[in-house]
Amino acid sequence: MFTEYQWIHSLVFTIEEINQSNMLPNITLGFRIYDSCHLRSRATEGTLWLVTGQEEPIPNYQCQSHSPLAAVIGAAYSVIPIPVARLLGRYHIPQVSHASSVGLLSNKQEFPSFFRTMPSDEFQSIGFARLVLHFGWKWIGLLADNSEYGQQGIQIVKQEIIQAGACIAFSETLTFISSTKVSSHVFEVIKRSSTNVIVVFANAANVIPYMDEIVRQNITGKVWLASDGWSTNNYFSKKEYLRTISGTIGLTIKKGEMPGFQYYLFNVYPSKDPNDIFIKEFWELAFDCKWPEINSNPSTTNQLTTDVKPCTGEENIKELKNDFLDASNLRFSYNVYTAVYAVAHSLYDMYACKPGEGPFFNRTCANIRGFEPWQLLHYMKNVHFTTSDGMEISFDKNGDPLTVYDIINWQITPNNVLEYVRIGSLDFSSAKGKSSITIDQSILWNGAQTEIPHSVCSESCPPGYRKASCLGEPICCFDCIPCSIGEISNQMIDATECLKCPDDQWSNELQDQCIPKAVEFLAYEDAMGATLAVLSIFCALVSMIVLCIFIKYRNTPIVKANNRELSYILLLSLVLCFLSSLLFIGKPKTWSCMLRQVAFGIIFALSVSCVLAKTIMVVIAFNATKPNSKLRKWVGAKLAISIVLICTIIQIIICIVWLARVPPFPTENMESQIGKIILECNEGSTTAFWCMMGYMGLLAIVSFIEAFLARNLPGSFNEAKFITFSMLVFVTVWLAFIPAYLSTRGKYMVAVEIFAILASTAGLLACIFSPKCYIILLRPDMNNKESLMGKDVCNEKHSDSVRENTIHKNTQAKLCIIVKKK
Helix, strand or coil, X not given: CHHHHHHHHHHHHHHHHXXXXXXXXXXXXXXXXXXXXXXXXXXXXXXXXXXXXXXCCCCCCCCCCCCCCCCEECCCCCCCHHHHHHHHHHHCCCEEECCCCCHHHHCCCCCCCEEECCCCHHHHHHHHHHHHHHCCCCEEEEEEECCHHHHHHHHHXXXXXXHCCCEEEEEEEECCCXXXXXXXXXXXXXXXXXXXXXXXXXXXXXXXXXXXXXXXXXXXXXXXXXXXXXXXXXXXXCHHHHHHHCCCEEEEECCECCCCHHHHHHCCCCCCCCCCCCHHHHHHHHHCCECCCCCCCHHHHHHHHHHCCECCCCCCHHHCCCHHHCCCCEXXXXXXXXXXXXXXXXXXXXXXXXXXXXXXXXXXXXCCCCCCHHHHHHHHHCCEEECCCCCEEEECCCCCECCEEXXXXXXXXXXXXXXXXXXXXXXECCCCCCEEEEECCCCCECCCECCCCCCCCCCCCCCXXXXXXXXXXXXXXXXXXXXXXXXXXXXXXXXXXXXXXCCCEEECCCCCCEEECEEECCCCCCHHHHHHHHHHHHHHHHHHHHHHHHHHCCCCHHHHCCCHHHHHHHHHHHHHHHHHHHHHCCCCCHHHHHHHHHHHHHHHHHHHHHHHHHHHHHHHHHHCCCCCCHHHHHCCHHHHHHHHHHHXXXXXXXXXXXXXXXXXXXXXXXCCCCCEEEEEEECCCHHHHHHHHHHHHHHHHHHHHHHHHCCCCCCCCCCHHHHHHHHHHXXXXXXXXXXXXXXXXXXXXHHHHHHHHHHHHHHHHHHHHHHHHHHHHHCHHHCCHHHHHCHHHHHCCCCCCCCCCCCCCCCCCCCCCCCCXX
């Protein structure tokens, strides 16, 4: 009542101000006020009174001789202006509403003469979505009353919020509390929901019953986003609302200043405004008094004095503490002020029209004292002015004003009083949908918190994770899945997918950035590489020492008896075998990749060929002693050297073909080990590699078989036994090498091959030459012909028949063969 009565006086004040300012020379504005009582029928009836000029309205008939109807200011609420706007639109009579915000009224085809100084709810709805984005909220609840204001407004809010990337937790309608079931459902939804932010798009009358129940049920910790229908209603300043409403963010129309309006209100008295049909009702409500009825009897007057004090009309209006006198927060009253001025400026533009320069047919002007409504409508569409307090007023093509909202925050004052405080503004540019939010005051959230509340369905996924939608849930409800190995998400939050790192990079531990992969190869600086290198050199030195021993004692029987030239070649090849493993250590290069396998294959083939030649020579030597044996001509160094050369040349040919067709080359292996680049040698042709290895294995197996068959040949020092064992070690090592080599990756694969080289070579060295070195160095008494040939035979004192056969004179030693007769 008090607020709406202030609106009436803002209309009267503005008209009087315009008339006194001589803005329209020789023209006086007048007004007629009709009370719609918030009913569409009454509003329509009052409109017909204005249009027809008589109390018994007749459609399409006007009966008034006085000044023409210029425009209609009002009505207030959205449901009331709609039928009024339809009616006035048929007659093209301008209508300017100061409080109707429903978006439907922006339709110029349906409401061609409707204007407003109140922003459209479409902008307010978009503004709520902008606020949600501004504060980073993703999980929003929606409440709206069942009026056109609430339903149309909340639908746009919903669309804009979803379009902005946030989600709707629930959307409920606030009906008039006539059903307990409906209201309790709304409260259960609010309490059950995890959202902390709820938009309420409704008028105060529909919100109050629900808020009262929310207070009763002690639902706190929520951030309420209030539409302009209730955001500044002082009903919510009561103490019981402190815990519930504090922290509420609301949008309301921008307030303005009306110079002199406060003074004008202080001079509103019944005696000064006898024609004011509302002042007596206002006076009774404001001062809690009762006007005595005219011609009432004295007893009635006495009863009135006893129960309620009588109104005198002289009460001090300045003592009132209600909205009527509050001129410091003019919003809707200011809209009335600008609406009247919009009509006045349009009339002035019409008045200032110069004949021959007018906007109508034949460039004529309208007659200011007898114009048609559609002529003033033309000027209303193009009106543009600035008020005394600097507010710019104009209408767009939809009849909507330049839109600026004040953002208010309900805060608890130091006096423990709840009041709303302007904290910023929401300013829309001329382009629809564009806006800027300015927060220039601190915000106090519910519970006197200064940190922005959190409202999400799911917590944001940190870097290194991606969002995975939950089936049947809104997009804001998701699980956070760690990125796969080798993938990253480097957004600050909420990455929708993980990005694969480049081939030469890998994800770090947090999986939020790609880092260069560690380059790995068997280096000399590596502990394992250094150990193998030292071991290779040590074994090579041992082999050299053995070779030196054999050279020094080359004329002793044990050295002669073991084919001295083959022993030298074998020891030298063993030295090279040990040293060839060094080619496998270090950063792979083209030359080292080509040389390492070829050198290894050829040198090992040479070593095994020497062992094979030794074995064959042992067998031939023993079988050549038989009578009439044809093998005697094969006994000698030439056969042994030929075997070594032929077997080695075959391996050389295999390696030459390999190098000529598909040679080994260095490569960067980025797939075999996670997070590493393995620098290794690609064999080029695995077939050639395994042919080389297979040929070497064939030589070893043949040597093993030959030595195994010759292991039981008689003799004090039969070398076949040691060759058998050495070949057994050699074959075992390389058979174990195959699965180990195929199951390892990177530098460990190279280490396995080096170990196989060292182990097999050491096996040959130890098994073949350690017995000989033992005799040479530790048992020199056994290093003589008698020990090697056997005492009994050499002295010819054995009881059995004995036969000595001297091997070919070119051989380097005599070998005594004992044949016992059964």
